[in-house]
Every structure is written in structure tokens, then in C-alpha cells.
Amino acid sequence: MSLNTIAINQQMNRFDGHASVWLFGYGSLIFKADFPFIERRPAFIRGWTRRFWQGSHDHRGTETAPGRVVTLAPLEGAVCHGMAYLVTPEEFAHLDHREKNGYLRLATDMHFEDGTTAEGIVYIATHDNAAYLGPASELDIARQIASARGPSGPNSEYLLRLAQALRELGKPDEHVFELERQLIALGSNGMSAPA
Numbered sequence: 001m002s003l004n005t006i007a008i009n010q011q012m013n014r015f016d017g018h019a020s021v022w023l024f025g026y027g028s029l030i031f032k033a034d035f036p037f038i039e040r041r042p043a044f045i046r047g048w049t050r051r052f053w054q055g056s057h058d059h060r061g062t063e064t065a066p067g068r069v070v071t072l073a074p075l076e077g078a079v080c081h082g083m084a085y086l087v088t089p090e091e092f093a094h095l096d097h098r099e100k101n102g103y104l105r106l107a108t109d110m111h112f113e114d115g116t117t118a119e120g121i122v123y124i125a126t127h128d129n130a131a132y133l134g135p136a137s138e139l140d141i142a143r144q145i146a147s148a149r150g151p152s153g154p155n156s157e158y159l160l161r162l163a164q165a166l167r168e169l170g171k172p173d174e175h176v177f178e179l180e181r182q183l184i185a186l187g188s189n190g191m192s193a194p195a
């Protein structure tokens, strides 16, 4: 089931009046920056772990055959690495549309490699959203990813591109890499998932 979060996100006024805002990306926002940005820097946030627990009905699956994409689950002591983008507030109209299937804008501190920090926005799909799928075995998640595709392409491409982007960042993620291993063992190359 899909849930359109655009109207809720438009009410977020935490950064009103700011000329630019930091956005932290941990999923497709790492490998697909389809928006203009002023600056981009590797960053991490604390207390969250990346999980393929969110259903995708609009990008990497359909209403009847949802795919799986990442969200963040709270976990004490965890660190989630990703990419931070400095954007103008106008970009949030496009971002809210892109992340509309259950993701909410949350304010977060993000940490950069030079030891500095900034407050900005991260899109998180919490466990109470209508598209949330939650935990499953890595084999079941990989099977679902292998068979799903949506308007943005095969679900397998999302997983493989995320794994590759994390390797390029030098930030291994065991959950993502294990799913990548399972997906490849299932014979999926990210380009030929069935419709």
C-alpha cells in the first residue's frame, strides 16, 4: 500500500528562512543525485542502521508487487554512512515527491570526515508507515528484490548500485553486501529482472 507523505513533509518548517540546507542520503540519494546541489560530502549519522525494510510501490515495484528499498531503523550505537548534499530549500519540492511513499523529513545532526558537524534533513520511513514491510530473512528479501521492478527500473539495480556506491565510499555495510551476495547467487544481474 502506498502513502503519500508530500503534504506532511511540506509542513516541516525547521529550516524555514535558511538559504541552504544539508540533506543526508543513505540509499538511492547516494547513487542518484537527480537534483542540483551546492556541495556534496561523505557524512555519517549516529543511532540509525540501514535496512531494506521499506516497500516501494512507486519506484522499484508496483502496488501489487512492491519492491524493497532502504530505510533507517533506530539502533543504539549504530553509525550509518552516506552522502550529504548542500541544497537550496527549493529542491525539497522535488525531493518530497521522490520520497513520497512513506518517507518523512526528520532533522538530524550529520558528521563530516573533517570532524565538523551540521544539522540537516534525512528522509526516514518509520515502521508505522503504510508501505513498511519490516524485517525478513536476507534470502527472502533478495528473492523479492530479484523479482520486483517499477517505473524507476529493476529493484535489483537499486541494490547493486547502492552496494557499489558504498564500496566506492569505502564504507562497507554487511546487510547490503549480504543481500548483494544472495541476489547474485539467485542469478540476478540488476538489469534483467522480470516485469
Ligand code: SIN
Binding pocket: 024, 025, 026, 027, 028, 029, 030, 069, 070, 071, 099, 123
Ligand atoms: C535516501 O536515499 O536517503 C532515502 C532512501 C532512498 O531514496 O533510497
